[in-house]
Amino acid sequence: xxxxxxxxxxxxxxxxxxxxxxxxxxxxxxxxxxxxxxxxxxxxxxxxxxxxxxxxxxxxxxxxxxxxxxxxxxxxxxxxxxxxxxxxxxxxxxxxxxxxxxxxxxxxxxxxxxxxxxxxxxxxxxxxxxxxxxxxxxxxxxxxxxxxxxxxxxxxxxxxxxxxxxxxx
Numbered sequence: 001x002x003x004x005x006x007x008x009x010x011x012x013x014x015x016x017x018x019x020x021x022x023x024x025x026x027x028x029x030x031x032x033x034x035x036x037x038x039x040x041x042x043x044x045x046x047x048x049x050x051x052x053x054x055x056x057x058x059x060x061x062x063x064x065x066x067x068x069x070x071x072x073x074x075x076x077x078x079x080x081x082x083x084x085x086x087x088x089x090x091x092x093x094x095x096x097x098x099x100x101x102x103x104x105x106x107x108x109x110x111x112x113x114x115x116x117x118x119x120x121x122x123x124x125x126x127x128x129x130x131x132x133x134x135x136x137x138x139x140x141x142x143x144x145x146x147x148x149x150x151x152x153x154x155x156x157x158x159x160x161x162x163x164x165x166x167x168x169x
Contacts, residue, residue, distance in 0.1 A: 007042035019140060021146070023115055024140060027140070028086060029050055031137060034127070035127065037126045038119070038123045038130060039127075042119055047122030048121070048123070049118060049119065052135050057117075057118040060115065065113040073112070078106055078110060079104075082100070082103040085099040088100070089137065090152055092153065093150075097141045097142060100141075101138055
């Protein structure tokens with residue numbers, strides 16, 4: 001068999017990207033919606049978690065992170081920074097990627113102070129899906145063609161138009 005004519009060969013990448021602003025924004029929204037759904041599902045459907053487990057969780061006192069004023073202040077600042085980062089990603093603000101990355105990293109250090117969690121399998125699946133999408137969002141924002149939109153503050157098309165107009169002059 002002659003491999004020159006019959007073997008399947010990969011086509012080299014030629015700068016084609018299927019990632020668009022709309023798809024990127026849809027991923028950001030999906031990550032947020034899945035996280036909210038994960039947080040709400042066990043409240044809306046309490047039978048998803050076994051009663052003894054739910055009761056044991058309710059008997060645990062709130063962690064100091066949420067009862068001490070300084071801990072609560074740190075949590076609120078972190079949560080607001082995360083929200084601002086999400087909004088900035090939706091609008092391709094230059095600082096949105098960095099803020100989102102930093103709040104994610106800070107979250108890794110804050111999570112141990114949040115105390116134990118109990119959630120149903122469905123809530124856990126929704127939360128995990130949200131986290132996987134969030135990791136993809138961070139990677140895409142730095143490594144795909146979407147990165148150009150962040151470099152220009154979301155005005156990539158306008159920048160290209162201005163460059164073409166200045167060349168014609």
